[in-house]
Amino acid sequence: MRKVFARPKSMKDMPMHYCPGCTHGIIHRLIAEAIDELNVFEQTIVVAPVGCSVFCCDYFDCDAYGASHGRAPAVATGVKRVLPDKIVFTYQGDGDLAAIGTSEIVHAAARGEKITVIFVNNAIYAMTGGQMAPTTLLGQVTTTTPKGREKELNGSPIKMSEMLSVLDGSAYIARVSVHNPAGIFKAKKAIKTAFETQISGKGFSMVEVLSTCPTNWGMTPLKALKWLEENMIPYYPLGEFKTPTEVV
Amino acid sequence: MAKILMKGNEAIGEGAIRAGCKYFFGYPITPQSELPHYLAKRLPEVGGVYLQAESEIGSINMVYGAAGAGARVMTSSSGPGISLMQEGISYLAGAELPCVIVNIVRGGPGLGNIAPAQSDYWQATRGGGHGDYQLIVLAPDSVQEIIDLINKAFDLADNYRIPVMLLGDGVLGQMMEPVIIEDQYETKAPKEKKWASTGRMGRGSKNLVTSLHIVPEDLEKHNIKLAAKHEEISRSEQIWEEYNTKDARLILVAYGTTARVCKAVVDMFREEGMPVGLLRPVTLWPFPSQILNSLADQADNFLAVEMSMGQMIDDVRLAVNGKKPIHFYGRSGGMLPVARDIYQEAQKLLMEE
Ligand SMILES: Cc1ncc(C[n+]2csc(CCOP(=O)(O)OP(=O)(O)O)c2C)c(N)n1
Numbered sequence A: 001m002r003k004v005f006a007r008p009k010s011m012k013d014m015p016m017h018y019c020p021g022c023t024h025g026i027i028h029r030l031i032a033e034a035i036d037e038l039n040v041f042e043q044t045i046v047v048a049p050v051g052c053s054v055f056c057c058d059y060f061d062c063d064a065y066g067a068s069h070g071r072a073p074a075v076a077t078g079v080k081r082v083l084p085d086k087i088v089f090t091y092q093g094d095g096d097l098a099a100i101g102t103s104e105i106v107h108a109a110a111r112g113e114k115i116t117v118i119f120v121n122n123a124i125y126a127m128t129g130g131q132m133a134p135t136t137l138l139g140q141v142t143t144t145t146p147k148g149r150e151k152e153l154n155g156s157p158i159k160m161s162e163m164l165s166v167l168d169g170s171a172y173i174a175r176v177s178v179h180n181p182a183g184i185f186k187a188k189k190a191i192k193t194a195f196e197t198q199i200s201g202k203g204f205s206m207v208e209v210l211s212t213c214p215t216n217w218g219m220t221p222l223k224a225l226k227w228l229e230e231n232m233i234p235y236y237p238l239g240e241f242k243t244p245t246e247v248v
Numbered sequence B: 001m002a003k004i005l006m007k008g009n010e011a012i013g014e015g016a017i018r019a020g021c022k023y024f025f026g027y028p029i030t031p032q033s034e035l036p037h038y039l040a041k042r043l044p045e046v047g048g049v050y051l052q053a054e055s056e057i058g059s060i061n062m063v064y065g066a067a068g069a070g071a072r073v074m075t076s077s078s079g080p081g082i083s084l085m086q087e088g089i090s091y092l093a094g095a096e097l098p099c100v101i102v103n104i105v106r107g108g109p110g111l112g113n114i115a116p117a118q119s120d121y122w123q124a125t126r127g128g129g130h131g132d133y134q135l136i137v138l139a140p141d142s143v144q145e146i147i148d149l150i151n152k153a154f155d156l157a158d159n160y161r162i163p164v165m166l167l168g169d170g171v172l173g174q175m176m177e178p179v180i181i182e183d184q185y186e187t188k189a190p191k192e193k194k195w196a197s198t199g200r201m202g203r204g205s206k207n208l209v210t211s212l213h214i215v216p217e218d219l220e221k222h223n224i225k226l227a228a229k230h231e232e233i234s235r236s237e238q239i240w241e242e243y244n245t246k247d248a249r250l251i252l253v254a255y256g257t258t259a260r261v262c263k264a265v266v267d268m269f270r271e272e273g274m275p276v277g278l279l280r281p282v283t284l285w286p287f288p289s290q291i292l293n294s295l296a297d298q299a300d301n302f303l304a305v306e307m308s309m310g311q312m313i314d315d316v317r318l319a320v321n322g323k324k325p326i327h328f329y330g331r332s333g334g335m336l337p338v339a340r341d342i343y344q345e346a347q348k349l350l351m352e353e
């Protein structure tokens, strides 16, 4: 029988710890496929964050680093400056990247650091028990916004892709979603473009991926996908915010 | 090999380059500024990278990446910046990454001031961040010793896979002295770092740089391994200088700039024929406790002299272990102890005899 679906070579053959229906796993697969298709597995280095994806440095079978909370872009900078010919990417959650790590991500982008960032926006701090993230939507109930996020108290959610796309050093910035097959297809394309941007030395690249957290959202996996589509996408519009052709 | 006149902060930079350091990540702070200024000019000349980070948190995490990639790498700062780095230093120690961290200590706590101090002793020698770990801490007292120790720092870091801190102060950083410097220092450490995470490149297995050990049994095993390493360093790497200690009844204990002042004090006493000596710890961790403990059999009194309210004195107490009384004289807030005052303090102890 012909094999039509297999584990990408860049993924290790081991069980993942993600909850059932969590879209972290899909995003992992898309990255691994992109690495395989670009044939850069042996050159690739992943920098893992602190968050639900802390073990992604085990799941990707390439060389890896575990960074401290929010600092993956600084760690990736150190690696890339020593090994400019290697492909370095970070995988970060929204608490990691858009709260504690804002300084590191902004300045990595501003420097035009030739790294790729996969930014998983699930609108919540998942690993620590569903607290409000900088990306939590107004009105969204979390363990630290029991009555829903209030603008007066907490301000409005941060749109990182829009923010980073105004920086000269950013070469490719896109927001995608993995809530349905069409979205997954586009996400794959964006992730591949981000890696290509790095490979061709054009500058900083980031793909923000809207993702679900059925566990901390308190929803079934299916309901979570629908909630993402109906609530997150209107606030976080999908698309490419910066493409390498715009880089002068 | 050449004899040249050099400023302390520049000597750190040139010494590092000649020890094979090609990467420096830092953030501006007084009183260490001459070091980054120097390296910003020099590193590109030797094919290296000087990168100004967005903060000390950024610098220390860049150091983590560069060290993990197998490079000789250094960062430098002073009190407030070193405090910001502590989480990163804990990760470096946990992941067993070799690197050199320079702290040109200034007056604290808080913003304090930019004058010379030794009040970061506890932070430097007790790990500084969270968890069970130690740094090797080196405290030179001359520009020549800076050159010699910075080279040694990189070797120690690589040999033991441990972060090494060079602890200085503004006086040492600004001081200009003639030094002898090798064109290139031969490293005694293994050049190949098989553990480095550099991309698999046909290696056949992955390398992972991390301080995460989620299973308690694993983390305990890791910490036992680190402790064994600390034990070995304690046994083999204590460095000190004895100055007129042979027949000394009163022994001053001081490091860095303070030790230079204490040497003058010892000379004053010796001219009068008084049996006063100095023990100068060069490694602050591991603290030279073996020699101090044996000196306690001969001396009547110890006087710890510091530019702090009394921090190193803890280690003097641990080393002397109750054998003899230990006294303290310190200046703080950026004030330098002057020889005359130390002399008077010491004389009181000699009169008590
Ligand atoms: C300095 C520091 N502060 C806090 C934490 C605790 N912590 C671990 S994961 C996390 C939040 C992660 O959330 P996010 O980045 O959104 O990733 P997710 O778990 O949602 O995938 C926090 C606050 C930590 N490990 N380090």
Ligand code: SF4
Binding pocket: A017, A018, A019, A021, A022, A023, A024, A052, A122, A126, A127, A212, A213, A214, A215, A216
């Ligand atoms: S807690 Fe949420 S983000 Fe974390 S694995 Fe479970 S579903 Fe995924």
